[in-house]
Amino acid sequence: MADLKSTLRQYIIxxxxxxDTETKFADGDSFMDSGIVDSTGILDIITFxxxxxxxxxxxxxxxxDNLDSLNNLDAFINRKKAQLN
Amino acid sequence: MSFxxxxxxxxxxxxxxxxxxxxxxxxxxxxxxxxxxIGISGGIDSxxxxxxxxxxxxxxKVFALAMPEADSNPESAxxxxxxxxxxxxxxxxxxxxxxxxxxQVYQRRDEAIxxxxxxxxxxxxxxxxxxxxxxxxxxxxxxxxxIISPEGEEKTARIPLNEYLQIVAASNxxxxxxxxxxxxxxxxxxxxxxxxxxxxxxxxxxxxxxxxGGADIKPIAHLFKTQVYQLAAQLDVPKEIQGRTPTTDTYxxxxxxxxxxxxxxxxxxxxxxxxxxxxxxxxxxxxxxKMTTAQVEHVQKDIARKIRTSEYLKANPYHIATEQE
Numbered sequence: 001m002a003d004l005k006s007t008l009r010q011y012i013i014x015x016x017x018x019x020d021t022e023t024k025f026a027d028g029d030s031f032m033d034s035g036i037v038d039s040t041g042i043l044d045i046i047t048f049x050x051x052x053x054x055x056x057x058x059x060x061x062x063x064x065d066n067l068d069s070l071n072n073l074d075a076f077i078n079r080k081k082a083q084l085n
Numbered sequence: 086m087s088f089x090x091x092x093x094x095x096x097x098x099x100x101x102x103x104x105x106x107x108x109x110x111x112x113x114x115x116x117x118x119x120x121x122x123i124g125i126s127g128g129i130d131s132x133x134x135x136x137x138x139x140x141x142x143x144x145x146k147v148f149a150l151a152m153p154e155a156d157s158n159p160e161s162a163x164x165x166x167x168x169x170x171x172x173x174x175x176x177x178x179x180x181x182x183x184x185x186x187x188x189q190v191y192q193r194r195d196e197a198i199x200x201x202x203x204x205x206x207x208x209x210x211x212x213x214x215x216x217x218x219x220x221x222x223x224x225x226x227x228x229x230x231x232i233i234s235p236e237g238e239e240k241t242a243r244i245p246l247n248e249y250l251q252i253v254a255a256s257n258x259x260x261x262x263x264x265x266x267x268x269x270x271x272x273x274x275x276x277x278x279x280x281x282x283x284x285x286x287x288x289x290x291x292x293x294x295x296x297x298g299g300a301d302i303k304p305i306a307h308l309f310k311t312q313v314y315q316l317a318a319q320l321d322v323p324k325e326i327q328g329r330t331p332t333t334d335t336y337x338x339x340x341x342x343x344x345x346x347x348x349x350x351x352x353x354x355x356x357x358x359x360x361x362x363x364x365x366x367x368x369x370x371x372x373x374x375k376m377t378t379a380q381v382e383h384v385q386k387d388i389a390r391k392i393r394t395s396e397y398l399k400a401n402p403y404h405i406a407t408e409q410e
Contacts, residue, residue: 038394039226040250046227047246059216059243062225 005074011048012070016041027070042067049073055080088365088373090356095312097319101137104304108141111302118277118301120146122270124263125176126334127151127164129326130305131281133313135172136320137304138279144173148270152263154181155191156337164326171323181262188262194255197248201230208235210338212345213244213252219348219387220380226348226387233338256335260296267300277301285310285355289388290395291346298398309355349384357384 005027016036017023023036031037037045045067046057055077057066066076112118121138125131138147151165162178169176185191198205205211210233216224228249231241244252264278271278280300282292287306292298305313310331317327331342331351347354353374360370360381371381 032390032394035393039390040246042225043227043244043246043249059227059229060222060224062216062227063223064225065223067225 004077005070007052008070008073008077011052012036015044015048025070027074029070030064030068032064032068045073049077053077053081055084088360088369090352090373092363093309093311093355093359095308095315097315100308100312101140101316101319104137105141108137108302108304112142112277116277116301118271118275120148120274120276121279122148122150122267122274122276123279123281124152124267125149125165125168127161127168127326128329128331128334129317129322130283130286130310130313130331132168132322132326133316133320134279134281134304135168135174136322137316139172139174140320146276147172147174148274148276149174149176150266150270151176151178152181152266153178154185154259156259156335158332158334158339161334164323164329167323168326171321179266181259181266184262185258188258190255190258194252197251197255198230198232200248201242201244202232202240204234205232209233210336212333212336212338212340213249214241214340214344215346215348217344217348219383220376221383223383223386226391231338257293257296259335260293261299264296264299271301279304280306282306283310283313284308285347285351287399288395289346289391290398291342292398294398309359310351311355348387354384354388357381358388361385361388 012025012031013019013021016031025031025034025036031041042062046062049055049057061076064072066072112121120142123131123135123138125135135147135149149165149169151162153159153162166176166178195205195207198211212231213228214231215226215228218224228244229241230244230248230252231239233239267278270276278300280297280303282297282303283305284307286292287303308316314327333340333342333345343350353376356374357370360367367378367381367385371378374381
């Protein structure tokens with residue numbers, strides 16, 4: 001099974017880049033600063049996280065530190081999952 | 086010069102003359118139009134643009150419209166009529182409710198709201214808002230839906246993606262229908278359509294593409310909202326309009342522009358934005374605004390994000406470059 005970060009990267013590529021793997025972005029790159037997503041895209045990411053990982057993203061968690069890069073998403077999901085256990 | 090809230094002050098008389106001169110030049114010599122059509126709402130921006138148009142072209146060459154619909158605040162049309170009389174321009178009311186109902190705007194929007202709040206019906210009011218905690222946290226702009234029952238009970242929830250998109254898409258019919266109507270009158274009169282957006286709206290993307298973003302000339306798109314207010318006395322805008330809180334006048338529940346989009350009061354946001362544009366150190370801005378540096382940074386980040394993510398709204402349709410031989 002693909003690791004979490006690969007799953008997230010594939011989701012970003014499929015949903016925001018139409019499968020274009022030529023656009024390079026590093027694990028730490030801000031999605032918003034690099035022009036990959038806008039605020040509607042953030043809502044799309046939240047919908048994906050809640051559907052795919054069965055977590056609930058609270059309003060006060062909708063901050064760049066949780067959602068605005070692959071590294072941040074990865075850490076956030078792991079924290080949320082740890083809370084569930 | 087050290088930074089203070091006062092840096093945003095302009096010479097209202099001089100700026101008015103400059104804008105009026107440019108409006109005459111652009112409408113006459115560039116657009117080749119014979120006057121101005123303008124939608125007025127009783128808000129400060131359209132009032133200022135009406136006054137500028139009268140100064141530029143003469144009252145007999147300005148045609149003003151109010152375009153209310155079912156969710157409009159009735160006070161807006163009352164103020165619009167007063168304003169048209171005040172400046173002596175031709176004025177008509179084009180009620181858009183039937184046209185919007187024909188597009189099933191209300192039905193499409195309410196269907197999405199009911200997906201979030203099943204109890205919602207025509208007796209309720211609704212609005213969408215952003216979190217109001219920008220100064221405390223660098224939160225991202227994800228909208229929430231608020232409904233208000235006939236008894237005044239409020240409920241708020243985050244809007245799922247599809248419902249959010251449908252509510253916005255349905256509501257945007259309003260601005261686009263208004264632009265259709267403005268261009269009908271502009272074309273039959275051979276006049277130019279005056280866009281009423283200010284710098285805050287234009288640069289941060291608080292407008293509907295091909296809706297209120299559509300116009301021939303935008304005479305105040307370079308002015309901060311707080312600078313627009315500074316022109317009011319110079320242009321003799323009635324006091325009751327100067328004192329109104331800016332609203333969206335789009336949703337059935339009263340919704341200020343601050344809660345819908347800007348998230349901080351204009352006098353705060355504008356001064357911080359001015360500081361950003363002039364590379365004033367954050368600490369200096371924070372001291373002048375009596376805020377913490379973190380608060381200033383949150384506002385700066387929010388403004389920068391909005392400017393960046395609304396580029397597509399401001400763009401003309403993109404073309405594919407011709408392949409070079």
